[in-house]
Amino acid sequence: MASNGSPLHSAVPSGPLADKWTKHKNESKLINPANKRKYSVIVVGSGLAGGSAAATLSELGYQVKCFCYQDSPRRAHSIAAQGGINAAKNYQNDGDSVYRLFYDTIKGGDFRAREANVYRLAEVSANIIDQCVAQGVPFAREYGGLLDNRSFGGAQVSRTFYAAGQTGQQLLIGCYQALSKEIARGGVKMYSRTEMLDLVLVDGHAKGIIVRDLVTGEISRHAADCVILATGGYGNVFYLSTNAMGCNVMAAFRAHKRGAYFANPCYTQIHPTCIPVSGDYQSKLTLMSESLRNDGRVWAPKKKEDAEAIRTGRKIAADIAEDDRDYFLERKYPSFGNLAPRDVSSRSAKEACDEGRGVAPTGLGVYLDFRDAIQRLGRNTIEARYGNLFQMYEKIAGTDPYTSPMMIYPAVHYTMGGLWVDYNLMSNIPGLHVLGEANFSDHGANRLGASALMQGLADGYFVIPATLPNYLAGQKPGTVKTDDPAFAEAEEAARARIHQLLSVNGKRTVDSFHRELGMLVWDKCGMARNEPGLKEALARIPAIREEFWSNVRVPGEGANLNAELEKAGRVADFIDFAELMCHDALNREESCGGHFREEYQFTEADDDVKSGYTNPGEAKRRDDAFCHVSAWESAGPGNTPILHIEPLAFEAVKLSVRSYK
Amino acid sequence: MNLTLKVWRQKNATDHGRIETYEARSIPAEASFLEMLDIVNERLIEGGGEPIHFDHDCREGICGMCSLTINGVPHSKERGITTCQVHMRKFRDGDTIWIEPFRARAFPVVRDLVVDRTAFDRIVAAGGFISVRTGSAQDANALPVPKDDADASFAAAACIGCGACVAACKNASAMLFVGAKAAHLNLLPQGKPEQDKRVLAMVRQMDAEGFGGCTNQYECEAVCPKEISADVIAKLNRDYTAAAVKEAVC
């Protein structure tokens, strides 16, 4: 479909792919040390992306203000990452290289990411590991004292660095310590339990934010020479997800309303290995790290009757004979087996369950089985590798994975879409930069495991420090003050919204709306999408919005810690955002990565299926019409958003049908 | 299941606070403890009341945000878990459950069950880091670390900064928290150059924040959701003494 907006300029430097980043750094502007301290930078978010950016920019001499909604920057959602972080170190001598990491990531993203950004990501990946080790991040080591690696989905080399099942925690603590050092030195002023409510634009440039102190309820203005958003992903639009409860789209969506383009919102990642849903009281879903697929085998019974018997408690997994088990990933993707990428693995699990072969009481669950690995390697080895994950599973599910297989089902996990940024990580609003999961740039339509941590830290430690001067050098420092009328307008709007939320005084709780919205988007814009379903969602969302604003009940006052008020603000934005996500999913008439449109899949009639290259039912891209980034401009409440297109040009890789057979 | 809850309610830091009683009816046994509170809160709101405030975020035992004292024990009497990992199947129908905040002089109550733990952040800022500027690091494998040291460092680094150790201690001592941070960094070769400065600064900040001294009660170790060993306290004492002696001599 043709866009109705103007095209976008990605600012990707010319020249051969492998030289672009070096060339760009050489040609980027510099700000001399004495001048750096005259510039102020606002960083919203203290996760891997925001924390690393804030610490590094402060080290360089900028005056930084950093904001997060938790009580401490150490608690950002990055802390929950389990499995690991990729880097092209080739310490295993198994043939890895910057090019291979780049290629796996581009292919993993189903050829919907920007080549130059992905190459840069692979290029700086090695520096990240060096930096983290120097900070004292206790990665797993071999007996010789050198760093250990494991494999992750979508790759045939071992390039994932890890710290047991707590990699995100250890990386974030390293980052938090670097940030703490700068806070103590006076380079960063930290605002915890503070929420960004709006972005302030002065003469079209991002020059500040409006925030609410979550403890006192005080609303205040902050001005700076530029603004960086590193506020994470929007997975909680689905209500149930593996994200922390507070993860939200508010900061990004407020920026969108102020003019920032939102790119590819329909690209959401459904992770194949999560503990299945068990009841409607449930508040979140728990991920079982992808690393488990190094040794666990995924299967479902071949026969529906066996699955039915398991569901009703008449049989257990051990009763199913070897020949009656369908190790469907190994069967369908022999060369990647259980390490097939996430989108592909999730859809296969859904397929098995849709065929009536699910084993959880709800019908939605397949097995992840360690029986063979325990036989081969012994219980001790498995315990050393996955002990904490097995424990976590047992605590939640109440069964012991050493003796009976885990039950898993896909769940919302990560969002590839985000605010549109150029090669400098600057959005279409001058001065507004976006890092980490909050931007859209590196993972295309599907992210490979262990690459979000890599991207967050690449953006914060290495990219933004080099690219920010390209914007700042053109700005006279400290020119904008909070008495500018733009601040007064934004503050007024933020106050009015809070007042409105508190004064509806209806009958329904915020959570009840969030659940309703989540169920709708999971159903219509989840693992599989189609035109009638998306149209139905688009018809129903306005009704949810209308009822929300006329019947929500937000108790308490604004001048206090008020958790319901915080949730209400976030859910209000999720409702509007869900609409945008469905528009994008409807518009993208192809299947790619995590975006599976049922109308576009391979069938027996396709040559690639006849030749055995791919399977029927796999996602079918339409490169002729959709090899582009869809970046949406807000057209105001109730209006269809305006589409801007960034064509994706591939210079170094050849577009191909993605096959993991 | 049906339960009676005795919950600490306190409007804000200056309010006196009191225990209030709530009936929690028809709670599914599969729900987590925090999901049980969600259900209670939804009903409170629907009935025109104000929900019980408590801190939480990841709900999988890693962010360190959740912080309830359940029947007198921080994170409940079950070992090695956080509040968000407590499941209702561990309680019996008809139980009365006491729910209070993590109490300590250095952790003032913000509202209901929410406390202010920023003292921990200030202790880390005093010295709980390795000073390495971004970009100045050498190749990661240039400095091999014996596996045992790396594993011991990792075990200490598992601390999630929840503050249960402080809440459990009758002296409200933060020695387990500080000891864990110091051990994590001091056990690694990268952490050696700043070791003395680190322990002196962190311990002084800890004292300034109003945490009490350690009298070897080991309550901290018993409630730590990451089961961090009190050995880190002994190590901190050794490292501190060594640093203090050097400081006195210099």
Ligand SMILES: Cc1cc2nc3c(=O)[nH]c(=O)nc-3n(C[C@H](O)[C@H](O)[C@H](O)COP(=O)(O)OP(=O)(O)OC[C@H]3O[C@@H](n4cnc5c(N)ncnc54)[C@H](O)[C@@H]3O)c2cc1C
């Ligand atoms: C369970 C789980 C396991 C994972 N495992 C892995 C893994 O093994 N490997 C991997 O590579 N990736 C993994 N991921 C993905 C990865 O953890 C995230 O994508 C990544 O950490 C996001 O980092 P971030 O810095 O962009 O955002 P976050 O860490 O989410 O940080 C967002 C920050 O923004 C702040 N914030 C948000 N909104 C506002 C607002 N309005 N006002 C003020 N502050 C705000 C928050 O307080 C927080 O500080 C996992 C994700 C999950 C859910």
Ligand code: FES
């Ligand atoms: S909510 Fe994160 S540890 Fe409990």
